[in-house]
Amino acid sequence: MVENYSLIKEMKEYAEENKIPIMLDDGINFLTNLVIKHQPQNILEIGTAIGYSAILMALNDKNVKITSIERDHERYLEAVKNIKKAKLEDRITLIYNDALQVELDNKFDLIFIDAAKGKDLAFFEKFAKNLSDDGLIVTDNINFHGYVLMKEDEIKSKNLRSLVKKIKIYMDFLKNNKDFTTTFYDVGDGVAVSKRN
Numbered sequence: 001m002v003e004n005y006s007l008i009k010e011m012k013e014y015a016e017e018n019k020i021p022i023m024l025d026d027g028i029n030f031l032t033n034l035v036i037k038h039q040p041q042n043i044l045e046i047g048t049a050i051g052y053s054a055i056l057m058a059l060n061d062k063n064v065k066i067t068s069i070e071r072d073h074e075r076y077l078e079a080v081k082n083i084k085k086a087k088l089e090d091r092i093t094l095i096y097n098d099a100l101q102v103e104l105d106n107k108f109d110l111i112f113i114d115a116a117k118g119k120d121l122a123f124f125e126k127f128a129k130n131l132s133d134d135g136l137i138v139t140d141n142i143n144f145h146g147y148v149l150m151k152e153d154e155i156k157s158k159n160l161r162s163l164v165k166k167i168k169i170y171m172d173f174l175k176n177n178k179d180f181t182t183t184f185y186d187v188g189d190g191v192a193v194s195k196r197n
Contacts, residue, residue: 057112
């Protein structure tokens with residue numbers, strides 16, 4: 001576990017230096033506590049980045065198997081390296097592809113969406129069929145660095161306004177979804193947990 005502690009530290013430093021978004025500390029604590037509490041056997045992660053959250057989820061439950069999808073080649077290679085260092089290759093399977101192009105038949109007890117923010121809705125709609133009956137869909141960055149809570153005219157960048165609009169549409173979709181009940185948590189960068197009704 002000690003070597004894993006230094007690996008986690010190393011990954012956090014790498015992410016900061018290379019401006020790679022990984023979960024904030026209280027967000028990752030929330031996620032790993034969810035894993036400990038619900039004991040999912042199979043997890044699907046959309047957006048591996050450098051493997052940070054996948055590794056931490058796997059370290060917190062020795063029975064869990066994780067499938068994680070990443071479309072950025074450099075990040076994917078970094079994740080492969082980190083998962084090897086953590087000796088978790090037998091429990092974390094990486095897929096290098098755009099998640100919207102990936103077809104999976106398996107059922108997952110937890111689906112973690114942490115990829116391109118403007119596509120959360122598309123990811124949810126695509127992979128909800130892969131969720132086991134009492135599974136959870138967890139979405140990170142629902143506050144998007146506080147921008148979601150700002151008034152539209154306070155956001156100067158047009159691209160950012162458009163992204164925030166998509167996140168708000170996704171939040172409305174979650175709130176009004178008859179098939180799922182979603183709870184929003186103000187931890188990390190904002191986390192939504194959706195459970196099938």
